[in-house]
Amino acid sequence: MSKQWSGSRRLRVLAGVASAAMVAALVSACGGSSSDSGGDTVYFGVSGPKTGASAEYGRLWQQGFDLALEQVNAAGGINGKKVALKWEDSQSDPKQTVPIATKFVGDNSIIAELGDFSSPASIAASPVYNRGKLVQYGFTNSSVDFTKGGDYSWSPSITLDVFQERNAQWVQAKAKKVSVVYLETDWGKQAFQFFQQSAKDKGIEIAYSSSILPDSQDFRPVLIKGRDANPDAFVHLGYGPDGALIVKQLRDVGYKGQFFGGQNTPQFIQLAGTAAEGDIVNGIFAPTDTSLKVQDFVTKFKAKFNTDPGDFNVYAYDAINVLVKAAKHGGATREGILKGLREVKDFDGIGLGNSFAFDQQTRRPSGVKPIELLLKNGAFVPTGNK
Template sequence: MSEKLSRSRRLRWVVGVASAALVAGLVTACGGSTSGKSDTVYFGVSGPKSGNSAEYGRLWQQGFDLALDEINAAGGIDGKKVELKWEDSQSDPKQTVPIATKFVGDNSIIAELGDFSSPASIAASPVYNRGKLVQYGFTNSAVDFTKGGDYSWSPSITLDVYQERNVQWVSAKAKKVSVVYLETDWGKQAFKYFQQYAKEKGIEIAYDSPILPESQDFRPVLIKGRDAHPDAFVHLGYGPDGALIVKQLRDVGFDGQFFGGQNTPQFISLAGTSAEGDIVNGVFTPADTSKKVQDFVTKFRAKFDTDPGDFNVYAYDALNVLVKAAKHGGATRDGVLKGLREVKDFSGIGLGDSFAFDQQTRRPTGVKPIELVLQNGKFVPTGSK
């Protein structure tokens, strides 16, 4: 009796294991395991669709959508349609790590795009590198981002280059400045480089202060900066906080030159006339008369009834670069990596006509920011009429 019971239990155990394996197989198949039979190629996007940085996710979405229209109309990748799998990270490091784990476990995803902020991306880099999934941090300017490993790549101009150019442009208009910067790792690094290059150029930093990204009232800090009697005020941060800074600067009576904010519709709208004459680092302007840029602007306006800005261009270029890499190396994780390593003629709206990635830094060579000034509600190259 005991032996029969034992055999019965063993049989139930075997059947149970087999059933569990079958269910797991079905779940894996439904979850997007790469089998070579799918007619769709997926890229994962880790980025903000809600929270304080949601505006950037919206701008990314527009850039991605236009790129997808063109890529798929041209046959996708080897005849396969290209689609995105989005996860809303709120650009929060606590959320980017589980998203990275999810993307690495989804074998249908051949590369990842994002996240928006460098700290959010850097937190997830170990997961992507262990999982051998390319992490393409296309807005990550922190110098240390690509040091995360062989699978961390970025086309973004680094903070040291940005701030060297920023100081160059500031020095043409001011010898004494007050500076505010975000109290984040990114903000502290930006200020470190600004401070370094300002010293080299003989610019006096009369006052400096970190600011909290979530703050709404910066006037106590701005009054101190105003009372240092600077020639100009420099803001090292993002669009939403930059808009508040410049409006409140005007409220407390500073009417001098402002350097800060970002080339985004949100900044221009929120800052209003307070930001007229503002100077920023940029990678793109609709005022560029080249045929490539004007073709892009025309298509973007037709689809979204507005002018594109930097963050639309970042996303548009990023997806096109990864698709070109996949076409070269194959629509697989290894293929994307191979393409990034071997293609020598990547291009983009904000990246120039031709570039290759430096294989040590995993960033493009020769890409430089441009100086833009806000005139009549639009950012145009300085010197434009």
């Protein structure tokens, strides 16, 4: 190799690095702009699972989004501008959410981001959104750490500490001794820590506990140990698909006691079948709620999708409406969304109550609590306990 060729090659490499740096600087600069494209449509970016293990949640989100957008645009959109989504399939994988965040920050037509599904996936991308000054609305992110990412990280989700304090309260009414399984993830470990502390405070003995791998299909070795600890109840801290396997395999190994776990989703009910009858979960919504607002939503959802809505349909539906209201108040720009979230005092939703404002320190709603749901005859119904 000649010295002349080597020097020329070195110059080309340096030129490439300089070009990449210029592009990165332009993307960063775009992130700080007003992000109003001047067109007739404004966009929310969605980072969420359409494929992979969490794809079912993306499907439920899509239904909630579709109904909300249909209603919003029929009513004139945001100050006359149509609202649409730009969706990137993250598989709820932290390794994928970061480049998606970079893409969204660099797209001037996107005025806010929705997602991701899991807290770890969202937290990984938070630095990008906060540097780019693009609101990251993690509407299913219950980790207490999510909104600590910065001024642009917001969530309406009830936090894990509140969920698990209520979980322990409802367990206490039926059990003095429990076995617990929880997901071997950052979210699962945090959920168990909060449940463990609340259980201790309420005098509940945890006779056995074990983490479980999210992608496992056979939990019976762990469940047999939990069964043999002779608990009054079995507590599962995880998601719908693993919860369905847990409760079915619990019944297979002969455990007949009370089960607390799974999620308020059609997938959990379908996969778990009769094994989950009598299950108790934390929830935000039940289609049997008799309020006019909820029944109007349920009627329209069933007419469009021929099924009852569940929590994750409601999370998505409410998320669109909250961001639209924020933009109507502050303007259809990135700064306008942030202004609206800070200033509007009367947000509402199907799963968030009749009126709420965001606490400006935590960037979460004040005073929103989960409700206790009981699986009865194949449907979750509220018990009336608060």
